[in-house]
Amino acid sequence: MRAVMLRLLPAIRGLAATLGLMQPAAAENYLCHQQFALCTSAPCIPQPGNPDISICVCDVQEGANLATVACDTVKPSTDAEGVRTVYSQFALTQFEQGKKGLKCESGTPWSNCLNKICTVDPANPDKAICACDVVRTGDWQTAGGDCDAATCKTAYWSGALLADSRSNADFMMEQLKITKSPAEACPVPKQ
Numbered sequence: 105m106r107a108v109m110l111r112l113l114p115a116i117r118g119l120a121a122t123l124g125l126m127q128p129a130a131a132e133n134y135l136c137h138q139q140f141a142l143c144t145s146a147p148c149i150p151q152p153g154n155p156d157i158s159i160c161v162c163d164v165q166e167g168a169n170l171a172t173v174a175c176d177t178v179k180p181s182t183d184a185e186g187v188r189t190v191y192s193q194f195a196l197t198q199f200e201q202g203k204k205g206l207k208c209e210s211g212t213p214w215s216n217c218l219n220k221i222c223t224v225d226p227a228n229p230d231k232a233i234c235a236c237d238v239v240r241t242g243d244w245q246t247a248g249g250d251c252d253a254a255t256c257k258t259a260y261w262s263g264a265l266l267a268d269s270r271s272n273a274d275f276m277m278e279q280l281k282i283t284k285s286p287a288e289a290c291p292v293p294k295q
Contacts, residue, residue, distance in 0.1 A: 133275045136175035139166045140193040141232040143217040143262035145203055145247035148236060150260060158215040158260045160234045162192060164224055168280060169193035170272055173219050188224035192217040192234050194264075194272045199286040203247040205269065206290045208256035214244050214263040236262060245269045251290035 141162040148160035171178050171193050178191035199205070208214065215236040222234035238260060246263035249255040264272065273287045 132172065133272070134171045134173070134175050135275075135279045136169050136171050136178065136193060137167065138169070138175065138178075139164065139180045139190050140169045140178070140195075141165075141190050141217075141222040141234055142169075142195055142197060143192045143215075143234060143236070144194070144198045145249075146215070146217065146234070146262040147248060148215040148217075148260040148262055150238060151235070156238050158236045158238050160192075160215055160217055160236050160260075160262050162217070162222060162232050162234050162262070163198075164190060164230050164232050165195065165197060167195070168276070169195045170276055171219055178219055187226070188229070190222050190224060190232055192220045192222055192232075192236070192262075194218060194276070196273065196276050196280075196282070196286050198247045199273075199288070204251055204288050204290045205245045205247060206249045206251055206253065206256070206261075207266065208244050208246065208253070208261075208263070210242050210244075211240060212244075212256040213238055213240050213260050214246065214256075215239070215260050216264070217262045218264065234262075242266075253290075 142165045143162035146160040146162045148158040151157040180190040182188045217236035222232035225231045242265045244263040246261035248261040
């Protein structure tokens, strides 16, 4: 009986993970120094024909950024046709520029762009078009929406789960020796 249970355990774990009953292990953060797409406040739309993917227009940046996979895995490249590929990473840049974090409730659609592949726009090399995952669970945060909570229900902003957003900011502050967080929350609307 014990041998049968030991053989079934991996299948049971796999089924539990698929059904969302088990949480994956926390991702490891890496500090990368390379060109990347910054999607912190990116507007996104569902991909035609695939409601699980969103297309986001992000800023192309160079410098320190956070990945949850090894930096070599998300290294930018240019193919033989001249098409430039970068990956969406996290940085505090837009918060340093004054954007604020808008908290949105679970059940509203958002786009998870971290570590996702992007194509640099050949007509505008300051922008990249990224294919991100559409998510509808968990309280989340975005630097998009100009603090208008109504946009949580209609836009597919690039965002992050609240806990991930906090830990990503903490990691970047620690790595870059920043003592005061530039990430501020939107004011709470009066009721």
